Structures are given as structure tokens and as C-alpha cells.
Amino acid sequence: MSSPQTQFLDYLTKNKMAATEQRRIVLEVFLGTQGHHSCEELYEHVSKRDSSISPATVYRTIKLLSDSGIAESLDFGDGITRFECRHNREHHDHLVCIRCNCRIEVVEERIEELQEKLASKYDFSVNRHKMILYGICPDCRKQ
Amino acid sequence: MSSPQTQFLDYLTKNKMAATEQRRIVLEVFLGTQGHHSCEELYEHVSKRDSSISPATVYRTIKLLSDSGIAESLDFGDGITRFECRHNREHHDHLVCIRCNCRIEVVEERIEELQEKLASKYDFSVNRHKMILYGICPDCRKQ
DNA sequence: GTTATTGCAAAGGCTTTGCATGGGG
DNA sequence: CCCCATGCAAAGCCTTTGCAATAAC
Numbered sequence: 001m002s003s004p005q006t007q008f009l010d011y012l013t014k015n016k017m018a019a020t021e022q023r024r025i026v027l028e029v030f031l032g033t034q035g036h037h038s039c040e041e042l043y044e045h046v047s048k049r050d051s052s053i054s055p056a057t058v059y060r061t062i063k064l065l066s067d068s069g070i071a072e073s074l075d076f077g078d079g080i081t082r083f084e085c086r087h088n089r090e091h092h093d094h095l096v097c098i099r100c101n102c103r104i105e106v107v108e109e110r111i112e113e114l115q116e117k118l119a120s121k122y123d124f125s126v127n128r129h130k131m132i133l134y135g136i137c138p139d140c141r142k143q
Numbered sequence: 144m145s146s147p148q149t150q151f152l153d154y155l156t157k158n159k160m161a162a163t164e165q166r167r168i169v170l171e172v173f174l175g176t177q178g179h180h181s182c183e184e185l186y187e188h189v190s191k192r193d194s195s196i197s198p199a200t201v202y203r204t205i206k207l208l209s210d211s212g213i214a215e216s217l218d219f220g221d222g223i224t225r226f227e228c229r230h231n232r233e234h235h236d237h238l239v240c241i242r243c244n245c246r247i248e249v250v251e252e253r254i255e256e257l258q259e260k261l262a263s264k265y266d267f268s269v270n271r272h273k274m275i276l277y278g279i280c281p282d283c284r285k286q
Numbered sequence: 287g288t289t290a291t292t293g294c295a296a297a298g299g300c301t302t303t304g305c306a307t308g309g310g311g
Numbered sequence: 312c313c314c315c316a317t318g319c320a321a322a323g324c325c326t327t328t329g330c331a332a333t334a335a336c
Contacts, residue, residue, distance in 0.1 A: 018310050018315060039301080054318045059301065075220045077273070079300075079326090095267050108261050114254045119276055122247055124238045126278040130220070133258055134273075138266040161290055161335045183325080197293045202326065222301090222325075 004031055004070050004087045011068035022053050026061040027070070036074055036082040036103060076103070076132060093130070097137035104137070147174055147213050147230045154211035165196050169204040170213070179217055179225040179246060219246070219275060236273070240280035247280070 002010070008027055012019050029045045030037075037045075043058040062083055065071035071083040076096055091112070095104040111131070119126040145153070151170055155162050172188045173180075180188075186201040205226055208214035214226040219239055234255070238247040254274070262269040 016311095016315085020310070020316065022317070052318085056302080056319080057317060060316085075218065077218045081300085095262060095265060095269075097267075098270060104265055104267065106261055106265065108257060111254055111257050111261070114251060114257070115274075115276055118249055118251050118254070119238060119278060122238060122249065123281040123284075124240075124247065124276070124278050125284060126238075126276045127241060128278075129274065129276040131258075131274040132272060133262055133267070133269045134271050135262060135267050135269040141266075141268060159290085163291065163335070165292070181325090195293085199294080199327080200292060203291085224325085 004085075007070060007087075008065070008068055011064070017064070022050075022057050023061050023064070025050055025053065026058055027065065030062070030065060030071065030083070031085060031087075033085075036076075036084045038080045038082050040080075042083070075130070093132065095133045095135065095137070097140055098134050099136055099140040102137055102139075147228075150213060150230075151208070151211055154207070160207075165193075165200050166204050166207070168193055168196065169201055170208065173205070173208060173214065173226070174228060174230075179219075179227045181223045181225050183223075185226070218273070236275065238276045238278065238280070240283055241277050242279055242283040245280055245282075 004027065008023075009019055011017075012023070026042070026046055029049055030042060033042070033045060039055070039059050039062055042062060043053075043055045046053050046058055062071060066073050066083065070085065070087055072086045074082045074084060074094070076082065076094070090107065092105045092107045093111075095106055097103070115129055116126065148170065151166075152162055154160075155166070169185070169189055172192055173185060176185070176188060182198070182202050182205055185205060186196075186198045189196050189201055205214060209216050209226065213228065213230060215229045217225045217227060217237070219225065219237070233250065235248045235250045236254075238249055240246070258272055259269065
């Protein structure tokens with residue numbers, strides 16, 4: 001697979017969009033973060049690199065990253081949209097601790113298979129899915 | 144299981160809350176609707192019954208219905224919180240059509256079991272979960 | 287009577303958008 | 312050079328909240 005940078009440039013070119021300095025910086029900062037980050041958090045990081053970049057540009061660019069397949073949007077149900085990097089990462093789901101808000105990434109092939117079966121039973125072609133298990137993490141249970 | 148009305152009254156009493164006319168009406172209207180409805184939609188229905196009830200009261204009451212276990216909140220990722228009735232209904236997940244926005248309710252015991260296993264593998268005690276499969280429904284695929 | 291609840295309107299939080307200016311192709 | 316992208320500030324959208332008036336217990 002090509003680098004995220006190349007992937008993004010291809011996407012921009014294909015859609016007749018400009019490869020601006022701001023877009024490059026947002027991409028770099030996004031790639032440099034681990035885990036799941038909101039636009040606000042990303043904007044803070046971007047600001048450190050170039051304080052002249054506006055929140056609006058970060059919002060606009062992260063949407064492009066999502067559309068181009070580099071970022072995936074996550075919705076943990078708290079009203080904040082977060083993004084994680086899809087590059088070189090296989091699909092995974094999340095365990096979310098409702099006490100400390102920590103998140104564990106999990107993969108379960110058999111669930112994915114059952115989801116496919118379930119969908120085909122209803123003649124439904126699945127595009128993507130999200131599965132989130134809410135509960136208490138080991139650390140919080142000890143307390 | 145007791146009726147939703149009784150369940151709600153019990154919840155109100157237990158929490159030293161008043162059984163007001165507005166709360167009764169919101170509950171009745173909620174029980175009279177099928178499927179998944181936003182607060183705004185619920186408010187419209189409530190208005191037909193009593194136009195003096197404010198949106199704020201509907202928002203406040205639906206939260207009580209959720210807390211008391213009568214309603215369950217759903218988040219399909221479009222920024223709107225919807226609610227469905229939990230009374231006399233077993234747990235189910237949803238297939239959401241990204242084209243016509245229709246929603247199919249599904250039950251798959253084996254997935255539930257695997258979710259439990261998955262969680263215990265990480266020493267995580269699951270409270271609730273949500274699983275949504277996004278795709279194209281049979282009707283939309285025919286077009 | 288006392289306390290909780292309501293309606294109203296305003297504010298909140300996150301996100302999007304209109305517009306004039308500036309930078310990329 | 313033309314047009315897209317940006318920054319700014321304002322608006323949008325759903326939802327929550329402060330407050331004085333009102334109704335429940």
C-alpha cells in the first residue's frame with residue numbers, strides 16, 4: 001500500500017483539489033498522533049506547529065482525510081466525533097470504559113463472520129459496521 | 144413485568160419526583176409510537192396532544208424514561224439521538240441502510256455470546272453494547 | 287406550605303458556512 | 312490568471328440550563 005501522503009495527494013488530484021501547506025500539516029500532525037482524537041484536540045496539536053491554521057481548516061481537512069480513507073471517524077456516543085488512522089491498520093472494534101473513559105481496541109474474526117452471515121440473512125450488503133462494548137475496565141474494577 | 148406506566152411511577156416515587164400531567168402525557172405518546180424517534184419528533188407528537196408542553200420538558204422527560212429503563216437511546220451516528228421502547232422487547236441490534244435510511248432490527252445470540260467472551264478475555268465487564276451494520280438494504284439494491 | 291417542575295428564552299458545545307482575501311495549479 | 316482554499320466570524324443544529332411562575336405532594 002502507498003504511504004498516506006501519496007494516498008492523500010492522489011485523492012486531492014483526482015478530485016481537482018489543491019495540495020496546500022495547511023492540508024499537508026494537518027495530515028502530518030494527524031499521522032503523528034496515536035489513538036482517537038477529536039477535531040478540537042487535533043486543532044490544538046496543529047496550532048503548535050502552525051498557529052495561523054484555523055479550526056475550520058482542521059475540520060475541513062479531517063473530513064477529506066476521512067473521505068480519502070486515511071482516517072476513520074468514531075462515535076462513542078458522547079457527542080464528540082473522534083478520528084483514528086486507518087493506514088496499515090486492520091479493522092477493530094472498541095471496548096469503552098464508562099468510568100475512566102479508556103478505550104481498548106479488539107479484534108474478533110468470528111464476530112465479523114457472524115455479522116456477514118447476519119446481514120446476508122436479511123439480504124443486506126454491509127459496507128461498514130461499528131461495534132462498541134461499554135463497561136468497566138480491569139483497572140476501574142479493582143478500585 | 145409491570146406495565147411501563149407502573150414502572151415509571153415506581154421510578155418517580157423512588158427518586159422523590161412528581162408524577163406530573165406532562166410526564167404522563169410524554170410517556171403515553173412515547174409508548175404510542177413505533178420504531179426509533181428523535182426528541183424533536185416526539186415533541187411534535189406530544190404537541191398534538193397538548194400544545195402547551197415545551198420541548199424542554201420532552202427532553203427532560205425522555206431522559207427520565209431512559210434512566211428508568213423504559214426507553215433506550217440509539218445513536219446511528221448522524222448527530223441525532225433517537226429512542227426506542229424497551230418494554231417487552233428483547234435486546235436487538237440494527238442494520239441501517241445508508242441510502243434510504245431504513246433500519247432493520249436483528250437478533251443474533253451467537254454474536255452476543257462472542258461479545259461476552261471477547262470482553263472477559265480483556266477482563267472487561269460489559270454493561271451494554273451497540274452494534275450497527277451500515278450498508279444497502281434489499282430494496283435499494285434492486286434500484 | 288414547601289419543594290419539585292414547568293415554560294420560556296438564552297446559552298452551550300460542536301460543527302458548518304458565507305464571504306472577502308490569499309495562495310496553488 | 313483563474314479558481315480553489317483559507318481565516319474569520321457568524322450561524323446552525325441539537326440539547327441543556329437559569330429563572331421566575333406554577334403545580335404536585
